Amino acid sequence: MAVTGPVTEVMRAGGSHIPDLLDRVEQRLAEAAAGHGALLAEHAGSTIAAGGKRLRPLLVFLAADGEEGEGLVRAATAVELVHSATLVHDDVLDAAALRRGVPTVVATAGRGAATATGDLLFARAFAELAVNGRADEIRVLSAASSALAEGELLQRADAWNPAVSLERYLRRCELKTARLFEAACRLGALEANGEPEQLGAFGRRIGLAFQLLDDVLDVSGPAARTGKQRGTDLLDGTVTLPFILARERDSELAALDPRSIDSAEAAEDVCDRIAATGALDDARARALEMVNEAKAGLPAGLSARQRHALELVATGVVARYA
Ligand code: IPE
Ligand code: IPE
Ligand code: MG
Ligand code: MG
Numbered sequence: 001m002a003v004t005g006p007v008t009e010v011m012r013a014g015g016s017h018i019p020d021l022l023d024r025v026e027q028r029l030a031e032a033a034a035g036h037g038a039l040l041a042e043h044a045g046s047t048i049a050a051g052g053k054r055l056r057p058l059l060v061f062l063a064a065d066g067e068e069g070e071g072l073v074r075a076a077t078a079v080e081l082v083h084s085a086t087l088v089h090d091d092v093l094d095a096a097a098l099r100r101g102v103p104t105v106v107a108t109a110g111r112g113a114a115t116a117t118g119d120l121l122f123a124r125a126f127a128e129l130a131v132n133g134r135a136d137e138i139r140v141l142s143a144a145s146s147a148l149a150e151g152e153l154l155q156r157a158d159a160w161n162p163a164v165s166l167e168r169y170l171r172r173c174e175l176k177t178a179r180l181f182e183a184a185c186r187l188g189a190l191e192a193n194g195e196p197e198q199l200g201a202f203g204r205r206i207g208l209a210f211q212l213l214d215d216v217l218d219v220s221g222p223a224a225r226t227g228k229q230r231g232t233d234l235l236d237g238t239v240t241l242p243f244i245l246a247r248e249r250d251s252e253l254a255a256l257d258p259r260s261i262d263s264a265e266a267a268e269d270v271c272d273r274i275a276a277t278g279a280l281d282d283a284r285a286r287a288l289e290m291v292n293e294a295k296a297g298l299p300a301g302l303s304a305r306q307r308h309a310l311e312l313v314a315t316g317v318v319a320r321y322a
Pocket of ligand 1: 177
């Protein structure tokens with residue numbers, strides 16, 4: 001999946017050095033995946049090569065407005081490696097067939113290979129960041145990785161429970177997604193002697209909105225655009241905001257036991273039914289509110305260029321289709 005539309009616009013706004021920084025990340029990602037045996041190199045390499053939006057590295061760079069050093073590139077690479085590791089493990093937990101438009105590691109090589117591939121990517125992430133020699137940076141990435149694992153466990157704990165509360169849903173999204181966005185912004189700010197607290201809060205808010213949109217896209221698809229199978233969440237018992245909202249409006253959905261959804265076709269039918277309630281628009285509206293809060297909370301002292309670029313990313317999070 002190539003870096004597309006809104007991201008290209010953000011890259012332009014962020015400064016002409018951004019594409020070069022992202023190229024340097026690609027090189028380091030490819031190197032990080034290699035050199036640990038042919039099998040792991042194949043699976044880790046294909047995960048990296050399948051692309052992705054590279055949104056988290058972009059956030060590291062925008063939070064570091066103007067910085068271009070090797071330490072910054074290493075921080076951005078480390079964040080993307082943690083992200084890639086969690087995706088490979090997440091596809092095991094979610095029994096997902098498709099990722100970035102191609103079959104997942106678990107689907108092609110099984111659970112064991114996917115577990116080891118994710119482990120390798122995690123290990124490479126911290127090896128990459130360790131070269132910077134900064135305990136504060138390691139702490140930031142470690143906290144986000146721990147939160148991610150906690151979020152994934154919370155999701156499994158709540159699986160198949162159609163009555164899961166909005167509060168628990170939001171907590172899960174915060175842990176599994178928002179914290180890594182926060183870490184990306186914090187790391188950029190730390191490298192640039194910027195404002196880690198306020199930029200971190202920005203990252204956290206847009207990260208939460210990002211997960212809400214992801215959950216909308218799981219229902220709306222289409223797979224050709226998202227690179228993931230529609231209805232994956234319903235099929236693995238993950239109850240998300242669209243379903244939570246739709247249950248309040250459609251009594252048949254409220255009575256539906258998620259365990260009765262037993263095929264991809266059945267899941268797509270439930271997706272259509274959820275969409276028909278208008279719940280997707282409401283979920284998008286909630287995400288937009290979060291994005292507006294994120295923009296409003298940006299620190300006053302940012303350069304006009306940095307503010308504009310960060311605002312564009314925030315807008316892109318709620319306008320996205322992939
Ligand atoms: C997917 O993240 C996982 C979530 C947090 C929803 P992305 O949508 O950023 O995945 P890629 O990197 O672009 O494939
Ligand atoms: C985010 O949740 C997963 C991680 C943060 C690892 P999802 O399970 O919804 O992400 P996708 O849809 O598989 O990318
Ligand atoms: Mg998943
Ligand atoms: Mg999803």
